[in-house]
Amino acid sequence: MNSSTQSTVTRVNGPIVDAVGLGDAQMYEVVEVGPYRLIGEIIRLQGEKGTIQVYENTSGLKPGDSVHPTGAPLSLELGPGLIGNIYDGIQRPLPEIAQHSGAYIRRGEKVPPLDTERNWRFTPSAEVGQRLNPGDIFGTVKETDLIDHRLMLPPGTSGTVVEIVPEGEYTIHQTICRLDTGSSIRELTMTQRWPARRFRPVRNREDVTIPLVTGMRIIDTFFPIGRGGAAAIPGGFGTGKTMTQHSLAKWSDAQIVVYIGCGERGNEMTEVLVDFPSLVDPRTGKSLMERTILIANTSNMPVAAREVSIYTGITIAEYYRDMGYDVAVMADSTSRWAEALRELSGRLEEMPAEEGFPAYLPSKLAEFYERAGAVTNLNGSPGSVSGIGAGSPPGADFAEPVTSHTKRFIRCFWALDTALANARHYPSIHWLTSYSEYIEDVQSWWEEHDAEWATLRLETIELLQHEDSLQQIVTLVGPDVLPDSQRLVLFVADLIKNGFLQQNAFDDVDMFCSPAKQVRLLRLMVELHRRAKQIIEQGAPLVEIRDMQCIPKLVRAKSLTENDDIKRMDALLQEMIRELDALKEKYR
Amino acid sequence: MSIERGLEYVGLKGIDGPLIFAEGIRGVGYDEVVEIISPRGEVRLGTVLEVDANAAVVQVLEGTEGLSTSRTRVRFQGQPMSVAVSREMLGRVFDGLGRPIDNSPAPFGGDRRDISGDPINPFSRVYPRDFIQTGISAIDGMNTLVRGQKLPIFSGNGLPHNRIAAQITRQAKLLGEDVEFTIVFAAMGVKNDVAQYFIRNFEESGVLDNVALFLSTASSPSIERLLTPRTALTLAEHLAFDEGMHVLVIMTDMTNYCESLREIGTARGEIPARKGYPGYLYSDLASIYERAGRIKGSEGSITQMPILTMPNDDISHPVPDLTGFITEGQIVLERDLFQRGIYPPIAGLPSLSRLMKDGIGEGHTRDDHAAVASQLFAAYSHVKEVRGLAAVIGQEELSPIDKVFMEFGEQFEHKFLCQGEYEDRPIEQTLELGWDMLSLLPRGELHRISEEMLDEHYREREGSEL
Numbered sequence A: 001m002n003s004s005t006q007s008t009v010t011r012v013n014g015p016i017v018d019a020v021g022l023g024d025a026q027m028y029e030v031v032e033v034g035p036y037r038l039i040g041e042i043i044r045l046q047g048e049k050g051t052i053q054v055y056e057n058t059s060g061l062k063p064g065d066s067v068h069p070t071g072a073p074l075s076l077e078l079g080p081g082l083i084g085n086i087y088d089g090i091q092r093p094l095p096e097i098a099q100h101s102g103a104y105i106r107r108g109e110k111v112p113p114l115d116t117e118r119n120w121r122f123t124p125s126a127e128v129g130q131r132l133n134p135g136d137i138f139g140t141v142k143e144t145d146l147i148d149h150r151l152m153l154p155p156g157t158s159g160t161v162v163e164i165v166p167e168g169e170y171t172i173h174q175t176i177c178r179l180d181t182g183s184s185i186r187e188l189t190m191t192q193r194w195p196a197r198r199f200r201p202v203r204n205r206e207d208v209t210i211p212l213v214t215g216m217r218i219i220d221t222f223f224p225i226g227r228g229g230a231a232a233i234p235g236g237f238g239t240g241k242t243m244t245q246h247s248l249a250k251w252s253d254a255q256i257v258v259y260i261g262c263g264e265r266g267n268e269m270t271e272v273l274v275d276f277p278s279l280v281d282p283r284t285g286k287s288l289m290e291r292t293i294l295i296a297n298t299s300n301m302p303v304a305a306r307e308v309s310i311y312t313g314i315t316i317a318e319y320y321r322d323m324g325y326d327v328a329v330m331a332d333s334t335s336r337w338a339e340a341l342r343e344l345s346g347r348l349e350e351m352p353a354e355e356g357f358p359a360y361l362p363s364k365l366a367e368f369y370e371r372a373g374a375v376t377n378l379n380g381s382p383g384s385v386s387g388i389g390a391g392s393p394p395g396a397d398f399a400e401p402v403t404s405h406t407k408r409f410i411r412c413f414w415a416l417d418t419a420l421a422n423a424r425h426y427p428s429i430h431w432l433t434s435y436s437e438y439i440e441d442v443q444s445w446w447e448e449h450d451a452e453w454a455t456l457r458l459e460t461i462e463l464l465q466h467e468d469s470l471q472q473i474v475t476l477v478g479p480d481v482l483p484d485s486q487r488l489v490l491f492v493a494d495l496i497k498n499g500f501l502q503q504n505a506f507d508d509v510d511m512f513c514s515p516a517k518q519v520r521l522l523r524l525m526v527e528l529h530r531r532a533k534q535i536i537e538q539g540a541p542l543v544e545i546r547d548m549q550c551i552p553k554l555v556r557a558k559s560l561t562e563n564d565d566i567k568r569m570d571a572l573l574q575e576m577i578r579e580l581d582a583l584k585e586k587y588r
Numbered sequence B: 001m002s003i004e005r006g007l008e009y010v011g012l013k014g015i016d017g018p019l020i021f022a023e024g025i026r027g028v029g030y031d032e033v034v035e036i037i038s039p040r041g042e043v044r045l046g047t048v049l050e051v052d053a054n055a056a057v058v059q060v061l062e063g064t065e066g067l068s069t070s071r072t073r074v075r076f077q078g079q080p081m082s083v084a085v086s087r088e089m090l091g092r093v094f095d096g097l098g099r100p101i102d103n104s105p106a107p108f109g110g111d112r113r114d115i116s117g118d119p120i121n122p123f124s125r126v127y128p129r130d131f132i133q134t135g136i137s138a139i140d141g142m143n144t145l146v147r148g149q150k151l152p153i154f155s156g157n158g159l160p161h162n163r164i165a166a167q168i169t170r171q172a173k174l175l176g177e178d179v180e181f182t183i184v185f186a187a188m189g190v191k192n193d194v195a196q197y198f199i200r201n202f203e204e205s206g207v208l209d210n211v212a213l214f215l216s217t218a219s220s221p222s223i224e225r226l227l228t229p230r231t232a233l234t235l236a237e238h239l240a241f242d243e244g245m246h247v248l249v250i251m252t253d254m255t256n257y258c259e260s261l262r263e264i265g266t267a268r269g270e271i272p273a274r275k276g277y278p279g280y281l282y283s284d285l286a287s288i289y290e291r292a293g294r295i296k297g298s299e300g301s302i303t304q305m306p307i308l309t310m311p312n313d314d315i316s317h318p319v320p321d322l323t324g325f326i327t328e329g330q331i332v333l334e335r336d337l338f339q340r341g342i343y344p345p346i347a348g349l350p351s352l353s354r355l356m357k358d359g360i361g362e363g364h365t366r367d368d369h370a371a372v373a374s375q376l377f378a379a380y381s382h383v384k385e386v387r388g389l390a391a392v393i394g395q396e397e398l399s400p401i402d403k404v405f406m407e408f409g410e411q412f413e414h415k416f417l418c419q420g421e422y423e424d425r426p427i428e429q430t431l432e433l434g435w436d437m438l439s440l441l442p443r444g445e446l447h448r449i450s451e452e453m454l455d456e457h458y459r460e461r462e463g464s465e466l
């Protein structure tokens, strides 16, 4: 950077700072501002003048204070040591910051994102003389018991290996491979830098074919998300956005989870930090923390860094996707991110569109959700990023700009319902207002579990829709006027709500439901309806069905039957069928 | 004019509502404190909202009445708003900026702290789990408060939120521990008699020595309210995290606070979000509410109980709405219950404690607590549906089971929710009462409770044939 021009602050308006002397600076270049050397990013340039978005509290900053350009854009350091860590919005590790400045985050902390002293065991996989292309893997590091960190050539880099170190212990910044790029020798370490806001390139985008199994029945069975899919979960306060996101982070079958706490509560991040290390992934038997990366820019941390936190999270996700992993990103909440955009835009005195949000809100939302996808990576491996964004519509009104624009860019919509939450029907995802466009994509996967999956699912949804229209009659005239065949619908719908849709995240058994158990529970409900309907048509009163011995077992099967106890589920089905058969005989 | 005292300037470019515009200034920092000396010589305080090479926008905390453009003097202090905090502040009364208003001299010494505070590092937090018994069944049984939680009361005009808050301060205790809560009380824009009500209440229960009050009542300048909760929380942080005390912070009324914030936003010509409130209302409120909690390396805790009145009882109004998005639940008061004479009129369904799950159960309260609460919620929610139906088809036309639910609803409201203002119910009593209520319903209706728990607690009754 040319230091002959001194750059200084000319105006301070919260996190937005104007400066002069930026003739040599570049857009999105990182600068350090004022005596504390606060981190900022240039977001507007006009001749010598520029506007800086500062990621830390600007209290006390004065016109005349100096601005120091760094010559580099806001970029992340990607390499071993990301997993299990917790970062703020601009990738500063919070545990290190705590060591430096105690329980409160002081301004101006500069801490490297990755441990530079730790030794990692490196195993080379490329040989001298081998030609490597962008994304190709030249070695691995065992990052956690679960994750092999595959070291790749950064996008845009290729060459022939001239030297590669033997298997052994190295730190992240040691040169472990030398590459002849044709024009120069490029030294590779375990890390690479990548601009936070830029999409990491792939070879090809692929169709979604496999569900991301979450263990939540209303999601997996009714509104599934595919691996590489994008989903939104909007809801008023207390409806279960965070609980759902936490559940997904715990039990979904992604190999890597990036959890972004964006403008939400500090305690919720603490909860993850406390709970996850001791939770065991049911598939691998390892601690959940061994696949989890946390980004925490809580509501009381600077809003400018909140705006970036989303990109920080998704870029890290793409980096692991590039290695060939299935990654899931949860952002809680995208509304707070949109509000950060709005606040910054307001201070920049931009023309607002709806409700004060900038006109580019939709394109920014699109950019985020577009980064989810199933892909073939540059190195040919398959990988995926599934993106799940929570939304916090004011007054739980889904017509507001963030929710309504989000709907344009996602294919899976889990609508949380305040009335359900108030009735403590959890998860409060409403079965009539939610949707998923991935159903056909994942259908064949589910048919391996039950060839009739699609039919069972559809029948259940139709039954719930039928119940809803009957309820409208009931609220006018009471249930007694309905014939037993319709009261059966009410009865079974109730059973489905209690025994299938409701899933208590604190229930030791039911917090996670395996696909095998899900289809069996569903079949129980559907079979009951199909057969009971016939029996009632034969003239039996509804009370016969209601009083069946197996009904209480049906309601409680979700929490009494372990996930792998398929036998017990099948036995329950047989027991129910026997009882129904007996009734059928009786009324023949 | 000396550098230590800051730079002094005479004359203003303009005055607009609570804002003044100073020109020809140099070396002024964003957010620093300003002394404004009126033509009559009174000194007021302000803070810098925006600054450029030679001008600054300053919000005047005590209002701009009586200021003139030509004869007002402005003195920039070179540092952000701060307050000297110490234990000596307990038992005392201050204004919103921490200046004593009880006719005694300012407490001696103390450590000066920036009232905005710094954000707590999520890594350094300790997750709150200790059950606080308030002696109020609706809270302890169904919306449990834990130490370090931020749990607001959403109220409406004329509803007894002050009485409930006072009852909580009288009764709140930890089971098996003998520590008293230290109370920090912040009043923003409430009438003086509200402040007096609390003072009397503290006096009666003999805890006044353990209370610090920060009063910015309705008669104080509106903008001062913006600093009151911050000043109060700065002391709370000192008491909790330096002195290891368990601090309960009551802040009333957050709606008034938000109105002052709106006033500043409007005066600055900002583009508002909803109902004229600034787009940053959420972040601003979070910078207050997130100062609750516990941190590593300290025994103490800050439990916050903000009180707010919902304009027109509308829970979707931006103030309760954004608060609910930040706090760890909410205690909602319901006018209908109040009018039917039920005290405390705590709404059965929209109330929520998000930290309850970790503060109850074996080792905290009792193993059946979660199930009882969940079942009470579910049953009461059905009561609401049945009542809706009864209003249409008439009570007599209800099915037998729905009639049972109607009866459950009545009893639940009159025996479980309703209690005396001085009635302090131990948690066991609350849970037993819960079982009394649930046992009014047929056992087969209690899906949320395991068979084993039902075997242990459900009270089988003669002839309960349904």
Ligand SMILES: Nc1ncnc2c1ncn2[C@@H]1O[C@H](COP(=O)(O)OP(=O)(O)O)[C@@H](O)[C@H]1O
Pocket: A235, A236, A237, A238, A239, A240, A241, A242, A243, A244, A426, A427, A428, A503, A504, A505, A506, B325, B353, B354, B355, B357
């Ligand atoms: N699946 C669930 N199982 C049990 N309780 C739930 C579930 N979902 C939500 N809750 C309850 O609802 C409360 C609020 O949920 P939360 O996810 O924090 O809401 P939001 O993030 O939408 O504001 C939780 O504290 C919990 O008590």
Ligand SMILES: [Mg+2]
Pocket: A241, A242, A243, A264, A332
């Ligand atoms: Mg949440």
